[in-house]
Amino acid sequence: MIIRTMNEQDIEQVNGIERVAWGDSAATLDQISERMRVFPEGSVVAQTSDGKLIGYASSQLVNQISNKSWDLQTDSGTIKATHFETGTIAYGVSMSALPEGAKYSVGAAIIQHYYDIFIKSKRCSVLCLGSRLPGFKRWQLENNGDIKQYLAQSFGGFSRDPELRLYQKNGFQLLWEIPDYYPDVDSDNYGAMIVQR
Numbered sequence: 001m002i003i004r005t006m007n008e009q010d011i012e013q014v015n016g017i018e019r020v021a022w023g024d025s026a027a028t029l030d031q032i033s034e035r036m037r038v039f040p041e042g043s044v045v046a047q048t049s050d051g052k053l054i055g056y057a058s059s060q061l062v063n064q065i066s067n068k069s070w071d072l073q074t075d076s077g078t079i080k081a082t083h084f085e086t087g088t089i090a091y092g093v094s095m096s097a098l099p100e101g102a103k104y105s106v107g108a109a110i111i112q113h114y115y116d117i118f119i120k121s122k123r124c125s126v127l128c129l130g131s132r133l134p135g136f137k138r139w140q141l142e143n144n145g146d147i148k149q150y151l152a153q154s155f156g157g158f159s160r161d162p163e164l165r166l167y168q169k170n171g172f173q174l175l176w177e178i179p180d181y182y183p184d185v186d187s188d189n190y191g192a193m194i195v196q197r
């Protein structure tokens with residue numbers, strides 16, 4: 001499997017990956033095209049040796065780490081008004097993979113690619129993104145705790161949250177929680193801003 005910059009011929013397949021991973025919240029053809037047009041090297045795909053696309057991610061460059069919602073931080077997922085070519089902070093806009101991507105660790109490979117092109121290259125000082133927290137709602141109902149208590153728990157240095165844990169295992173550290181970051185019932189709409197440098 002390789003991670004490579006996406007091109008126009010990939011748009012339909014990427015939309016298919018998004019629909020499998022995100023259902024009704026999938027990125028539209030228009031959002032996918034705009035992200036690629038505004039910041040070409042920020043949109044990448046994971047491709048198997050037989051040519052099939054199994055993963056997709058997009059990113060933008062910004063000048064500050066924010067606690068606003070994903071919608072505001074990404075200009076409704078288009079990055080038209082939020083990407084700054086001279087920005088020194090890379091912000092992960094989206095990531096998705098087909099279920100078969102698990103055997104290739106698509107998420108880890110995409111994160112490594114972004115690390116290489118943004119941090120290792122010294123183009124940016126920090127790579128950041130907002131993780132959903134899909135384990136939070138259930139934990140809250142069972143334990144009657146709040147978001148800070150949820151995030152404070154550590155198991156061998158990793159969060160109890162499955163999505164946040166994926167990012168921590170790939171080098172990210174927690175900065176802060178963001179209420180109403182992204183509409184997601186399981187996360188009670190919370191997100192966690194995370195960074196690596």
Ligand SMILES: CC(C)(COP(=O)(O)OP(=O)(O)OC[C@H]1O[C@@H](n2cnc3c(N)ncnc32)[C@H](O)[C@@H]1OP(=O)(O)O)[C@@H](O)C(=O)NCCC(=O)NCCS
Binds near residue numbers: 096
């Ligand atoms: C995140 C994603 C791209 C990772 O793909 P992948 O590299 O093929 O890896 P997997 O799907 O096997 O996930 C890796 C681990 O992360 C966990 N994970 C990641 N996102 C998760 C989520 N939203 N909910 C629950 N667990 C999640 C998995 O349980 C798995 O844990 P394990 O290694 O302990 O089994 C893929 O799971 C996906 O497309 N998810 C839906 C969209 C999404 O949540 N994107 C990330 C936010 S932008």
